[in-house]
Amino acid sequence: MRLTLIALAPLAGFLLNGLLGQRLGKTFVSVVGCALPLAAFALTLAAVVELESRGAPIVEVVYTWAVIGGVEFEIAFYFDRLTAVMALVVTGVGSLIHIYSTGYMHEDRSYARYFAYLNLFLFFMLVLVLGRSLLVKFVGWEGVGLASYLLIGFWFQDEDKAAAGKKAFIVNRIGDAGFLLGMFLLYTLTGTLDVDRINAAFAEPTPQMLALASTAGVLLFIGACGKSAQIPLHVWLPDAMAGPTPVSALIHAATMVTAGVYLVARLSGLYDSAPAASAVVAGVGVATALLAATIAVVQTDIKKVLAYSTVSQLGLMFVAAGVGAYAVAIFHVVTHAFFKACLFLGAGSVIHALSGEQDVRKMGGLARRIPITFVTFAVATAAIAGIPPLAGFYSKDAILWYSFASSAGGSTVLWALASATALLTSFYMFRLLWLTFFGRSRMSAEVEHHVHESPLSMTGVLAPLALLSAIGGFIAVPQFLGAQWPLPAILEARAPFYWPLIGLAVAIGFGGLALAAFFYAGDGARAARVQERFGALHRLLSAKYYVDEFYERTLHQPLLWLSDRVFLGLGDRRLLDGSLDGLAAFAVRVAGQLGRIQTGNLQLYLLLAMIGLVGALAWGLRHV
């Protein structure tokens, strides 16, 4: 029962806040909205204890959903170490963000609705994580997409924000098509949708399974691309920053977007048997990582930088998963959750302090004004840049090592691209830190006057997250998962490069810091000059490689044309309306024609009567 309760606790929060919240006031909403996720966290901890004491995964069957042709589809929850790690992150970081939201969203009119949606998201995320069969996971998959849509477009009165929500949902849907197809294929291959059974089946695969494993892997990865914002379905994540900042922290940094990585790790058995699919995963991952990092370098909105950073980091996670180091990918998920959430919430704190300003060109000199925010933000920045001994260093370095040396797909090219990404990451994150907190103030006088530190509900969350970003690397996730997800073997020839590569990674981290300081310290004149020199490149990057415009031209316009001209114009108006109108017009015409009989002329009527008489007689004659 415990696993079900973990999922149901936030659902209860959704129902209570959604139905009664508006009426019962902010205190009620806050208490319910935060207590239930915390309860879920506590239950998850208890489940971990039970898991360890039992030594085997916990399976809970809730009920049988359907029996089709003798095959049973159940709603069941499955709890092993991987699930434990994900669930702890989801409920733990989730609870912290809920508490943060009580401060951030305090002035908002739709306070109850916000917490209702946030709890709803948590429920679906837990269903996704805990589900045993891909079908149940898909329910959670769709549900988090729905919650994401609701929360991105939370201030739906603004057209652009609502459009961003729609974009997220629609792009997700495209990925979901891949997920569904992959699910169907897997069912055909293995006869089951339960993830543990699928992995067991692929431990001893038949030739048929091997032949189609990569296809299934790629299809599922398309779904993961949609959810985790990889190329070509990455376009929704930057737009999703239209939602409230805690939402960006929870959904688009810590939990929902990592669902794709979780999926790949969950089906490790499949991907181990599908080298082609794994190669695709790693390739797309590293390409996305590099691309997003280049775009992040020129972004001027504080949240957009973090958004592209998330896309980039997710790419790195997929690189790890693509070379067989699933545990390392999950390790990075955990550390990323810590420092990215801290970064986003810190950004929220900055925005809150500056009364809504999000453009870094209008910030500066905030280090002394909002010290707590500054310190936590700086710690998280150092973590993501890979400065030892902070969390990010351990997980990112592991990724870089396995991208180089894994016997299941590691290559120099992969490592080089990933390292370039790491350098860019360090650079743009420290750039962000400098532009926001250092230098002379570029704020307007009005804004500068109101700068204030955030309330305790917000800073009280930033602190633990910063702490976790600092020491999180010592949580030995790969070792914890090592039993079931052994790290791939190291290529013999590459083993000696271990320590040199670590040194290089550290150098990259500090190198980025140095570069950022070089360009942006003082008045940032050097940066401005570079921008002028490489004007065309800067334009290309600012325009995000024109991907959105490309989609607009090739997909959006034709679809719009098709819907408007063909379906609306022809199908709906001509065919449906036309046929109905045509029938009506026909009836009117026939009636008009028939009406011509009534001329008022008596002789005509008589003639018609005679015709009838003749007819009757003729008919009577047949029976004579």
Place this chain on the structure above:
Amino acid sequence: MDRLQLLLLLSFAMFTLGMVGLAIRRDLLVVLMCLELALNGVLLSLVVFAQQADIAAGAVLVFLVFVVAAAEIAIAIPIVLLMVRHKRTLDVGAFSDLRG
């Protein structure tokens, strides 16, 4: 052709001619007279059948029809007179107020 057939044929012919005349003549009074012709045709067949069946009620019925015909013409003529006075013509085509 025996007598019965002849007379019945005559009766049918008179009736048909009366109906046709009703339909094709343009003068209102002529139309009325064609109506009388049709009635007479029917009356002939009534007499023939009554005599064939040899029931006395047949003759009574014929007499009653005479009376009704007389009454009918007594009403019809004044109505025609009124209609003609209203429309100032005897053309049947003019009386189409019930059009539609």
Place this chain on the structure above:
Amino acid sequence: MNALLAELDTLLLYLFAVGAAGGSVLMIVLRAPMHVATALISTMVFLGGIYGLLGVHFIAAFQVLIYVGAVMVFMVYVIMLLEVRAVARSPFSRLLLPGAAIGALLMMLLALLLWHGGRSAAALPGSDQIFTVEAFARIFLSEYWLHFELTSLLLLAAAVAAIAVIKAPHPGEDHHG
């Protein structure tokens, strides 16, 4: 002798039948209403003759008395009253052709019915089997006395209605009580 008389009867019957038919045809062909009235009168007289040959002498008398003497005279009065002049236009309405066609069709059908329809085999009485007025009166005033009374009622209603129709106010005239 009787055979000769019977022959005469049949001859006269045919004669009268042809006459009646001819009169009918003339009726619908002639132009002037007066001529049409005359044709109708002749038809009716022939019809009366036929009734006589069938043995119902008093019905024949009634035919001439009522139909010719009352109805047709009334018609002739009205024709003369309305001073109908010969019109240049055709006496036939637009429906001449359809009407004629339908009429022909109807006639053919009825003739077919006559030839193929079943009827009783009883014979028609001749002119010598007379249905006397006495017999008629006896029946009319005993068995069908109600009908007799009703006819008087009907005639009264007709008279009243005729007067009412004439006296009805029409547009363009003062209304006298």
